[in-house]
Amino acid sequence: MKGKKMSCISTLVVLAALSLLLGLSVVQAEDPYIYFVWNVTYGTIAPLGVPQQGILINGQFPGPNINSTTNNNIVINVYNHLDQPFLFTWNGIQHRKNSWQDGTPGTNCPIPPGKNFTYHFQVKDQIGSYFYFPSLAIHKAAGGFGGLRVNSRLLIPVPFDPPADDYTVLIGDWYTKDHRVLARLLDSGRSIGRPAGVLINGRSGKHHATGGDDVPLFVVEAGKTYRYRICNVGLRTSLNFRIQGHTMKLVEMDGSHTVQNVYDALDVHVGQCYSVLVTADQTPKDYYMVASTRFMKQVTTATGVIRYAGSKAPPSPVIPEGPVGWAWSLNQWRTFRWNLTASAARPNPQGSYHYGSINITRTIKLVSSRAVVAGKLRYALNGVSHVDPRTPLKLAEYFNISDKVFKYNLIGDKPPAAAAPVKLAPNVITAEFRTFIEIVFENHEKSIQSYHLDGYSFFPVGMGPGKWTRKSRTTYNLLDAVSRHTIQVYPKSWTAIMLTFDNAGMWNLRSENKERHYLGQQLYVSVLSPARSLRDEYDIPANAFRCGKVVGLPLPPPYV
Known part of the structure; x- marks a missing residue:
């Protein structure tokens, strides 16, 4: 991988030249540009302890987080080193007037093996939590996904105090079968069946060599408040998310600020993202964040450790139970309300706020x-x-x-x-x-x-x-x-x-x-x-x- 990476200077020169070719001169020059070079490759991963071929971005699984701000122009030069055509799509990014950058087979010709394509899109008038993923075949089952956040501009106040830190939490079901095998199952008229497990940021929660917990996903300081952006990047399974011993204040979902209700658990359906504020107000030790399957007879669970700084005490082995039945989920949905007084950028109101x-x-x-x-x-x-x-x-x-x-x-x-x-x-x-x-x-x-x-x-x-x-x-x-x-x-x-x-x-x-x-x-x-x-x-x-x-x-x- 290292031999394929370009130097920082040559990368900026190439991308600056490419951005001039994209035909988007109408974008105002004062809106900043952020540049990325992504090499998409295969690599061996074992998130459930079973070695399998994964799709990596610059050697990473999950892929790198895109950290942008409202109205930024995002330029991503994607090199396809796979043996199959490839595309990325940007879940929730509106691409105003620009479906050419949507990255679906209905809008774009795939990137051929050995070729590259530069995406250029603007996160116009958007804020919030999103993610990207491969849109062709069943590539998503092998990885290639990552978080995409759009921060509010500094001049625009948001309806909560700045958190001590901002964390991306990608949850999703996972299959140990190769993505080609899953595609062949579907092509032959069969189902891909139930997932083999659940992951949080590419981990199941247990270190398979020792049986103990993975290293902590996040470290927090007692008394401080943190933002967690939780996205369900899985293939088919709704998941319930909760944090042992802590409540979650919902502040944003899918790019909209919400009325700030407090929840013990949240149902996150496939493709959805939620932002919550969590205060580290419990006894300093380790705690589990939990993602478990919903609406299935057999519940499958993944855990990730949140560690209070300086803690050497392990989390309680008692995992908080998730809800049962879909009526609970429907009733929770009815509590979600748009924060109509928030002054931060909103998604295009699609006609009117009214x-x-x-x-x-x-x-x-x-x-x-x-x-x-x-x-x-x-x-x-x-x-x-x-x-x-x-x-x-x-x-x-x-x-x-x-x-x-x-x-x-x-x-x-x-x-x-x-x-x-x-x-x-x-x-x-x-x-x-x-x-x-x-x-x-x-x-x-x-x-x-x-x-x-x-x-x-x-x-x-x-x-x-x-x-x-x-x-x-x-x-x-x-x-x-x-x-x-x-x-x-x-x-x-x-x-x-x-x-x-x-x-x-x-x-x-x-x-x-x-x-x-x-x-x-x-x-x-x-x-x-x-x-x-x-x-x-x-x-x-x-x-x-x-x-x-x-x-x-x-x-x-x-x-x-």
Whole structure:
């Protein structure tokens, strides 16, 4: 790895030159730039004591933390040293007017083996806790993920005192099977099954050579308050997080400041991030932070040690028990409220802070389903199971050849009859620019689901058991629902969100359960501005790879 790293001076020179090629001259020059060079390689890891091939970034698992500030321009030169095509996506970063940097197979051609690509995006008007991960194949099962934080600018006060330190806590389920094996299982029509364990920052909590605890993840000083940014980066499992002997004050989730309620435990569903403040106010010793599986018959747990400075006393062996049942989780969700008085940067309000007074122009009901197609397991939304074409959807649309790659609106705003067969095809719907839309997710299955929408924050206004009806709107929170990018749908239940589609581009709406996502439970939303204008969307970057049917085509006229 060391032989492949560039010197600091040459790195800055190369990246400065590359940034000029990205076609984003409209970004204001006074907004600072931060630069990274990432070498993506394979390496042997053993987080559960079983040696396996992991995906490393600059030799690290998990990957390096990105520490940025509101409006920073982030430039990351990614070298793909794997034997497979590769992409990163940036979970929760809105990429205003810039789906070209989203890093999904619907927007970007993959980085070929042995090649590099420079991502350039701005964390415009955002604060909060996010993460990045590989978006192709089942690469996420091998690593390649890491934390991404966006700090508030110093001139903008935040609704709590500065913590003594700021820690990233990446929790997630983990499989010991190779990511290629998991992909082959899914391709053959089978499930990847239950995870082998749970990790906290790449560790299970026990040192496998001795059976004792791993070295402490964090060291704190008695009497001081610390911020923990907890993100579920796993493949499919909701997790409960808690800290032995300590309470947690919730201050932010998915980029929005919250009303500061205090919790003993938090359910963190796949793709979600929570920020909590924890005061080291207990007897100085070691304590466990705990992440355990939810909604599974067999509970699997990971631990990580928090050590009070100078402590030599081990943590109590009694692990605090997690909650049982999904009603507890639903009731906790109902306590989450947006902090409407916080003066820090907020995610784009998607139309207005007063979202409850905006007329809904369209309601889209999305019902997930499981089906066997040609003898293989598939998942669908409204009867269509998404398949990625060789030509990314965004490129086909930009080069005006979408009719040769996919068809818009194969699904309607309502699900088809239950008996209708599932169709395999690119699943792309259109949304009129700047219209205020209600989306209802219905889950008729026994397992919990989690959905994420790239490019946006939305308002999760309601949840409930059974099927959604128009009467369900009487239960909506139309005042202070927390603006966020990922939301859960409980078994045999519905969840409703509202947002304005004011960010032009091609955006992925997906199940955060990687198995379901890989097997088709996703779609793309095409949001086109009526004017081909740089005011609404950036042009294709000069360094963008071309693949599929756009290879060799002349560039369309640039946006003006």
